[in-house]
Amino acid sequence: LYTDFKQTREEMLTNMCDERARMLQDQFNVSMNHVHALAVLVSTFHHGKHPSAIDQKIFGEYTETTAFERPLTSGVAYAKKVLHSDRAEFEKQHGWTIKKMETENEALVQDCIPEKLDPAPIQDEYAPVIFAQETVSHIVSIDMMSGKEDRENILRARATGKGVLTSPFKLLKSNHLGVVLTFAVYNSNVPADATPKQRIEATVGYLGASYDVRSLVDKLLHQLASKQIIVVNVYDTTNASAPITMYGTDVADTGLLRINSLDFGDPLRKHEMHCRFKQRP
Template identity: 50%
Template sequence: METFGFYTRMTEFERLLLNGVVYAQRDLQSEMDIFESKQDWTIKTMKGEPSLEQDEYAHSLVIFFWETVSHLEVLDMMSGEEDRENILRARATSNVVLTNPFRFLELNHLGVVLTLPVYRMGLPAEAIEVEHIQAPAEYLVEL
């Protein structure tokens, strides 16, 4: 969460045309179960359904404000096929990944998602692809 706060403060001037920044934490199944019971929330897929059991999740608290419309959800960023591919591609390449434009959460707005992996401390500069894939602790997603 500290990384998210630092990133949003440092890039605020660059995000004037974006709808928001989402912090998505990487979790395994056991961690997701603890989060859901502790917060009394159900993590949902990008389609709004309860998230199915899978090997890992990237849950995020998403708050959107468009004109007078607001929307609050806890979404699993790994549940959408394209979102999962983008996260995996960003992890493997250590680069920012950008999606094609799409209609966002049935709110009649077009959007793109920019995904940036945030790695745990101690990842060596010469790390190989497998280490990059296993190392992320969280993701920053710009909408």
């Protein structure tokens, strides 16, 4: 009888964890597809049309009214590739200077008031945000190549042509751990078999979405019943010996543990969901 009980309990945990893992992965996948579609939209109507059919107002309205299509995202933005030789002209045209992402001064990072940020120091190239959904309007004018995680994403996205994910890091202003998804935007139709070098040269910008993992996963899991019964944690396990907690707090060992691997579409990153019962039987 005890063995039966143990088995039922184990199956319960497995089912609940599978359902949550599947939901999270599906929702992430849906939003990833829509972010990709936005990259195509910018390529077609901003870079492929003269004069451009997209400005901040249109981008802001379009992304706000289609936000429901991108579950789990807290906002999307478009950063333009600007070479140093074009910087002065670009800044004159936009009426602002390209800002450096402040990472030393914690208070400024948290506030994220672009007017208070320093101009970006001289670099070969920059990735200033020119369009943003209202929810992330605080990153407009900031050079996304001046932040470690954003920069790594940009370099990998444009060389591969795939959607790429950062490790979890503290997002600007929100103060929460999150991840950024980036797609490169190319000028002409890049052939599917283009070399990384061809891709880098054809790059005109970067479309990115930020995921405030804590609040968004919270919202998702709270829609489900039995949230009082189990504890859910999500980890970035890319470095197997040093997993990073993306969601949930450290929990007491209550015996049974169910682990589901999650596929967020970036083969370089590994993620896992861990589920436990809140109480021992």
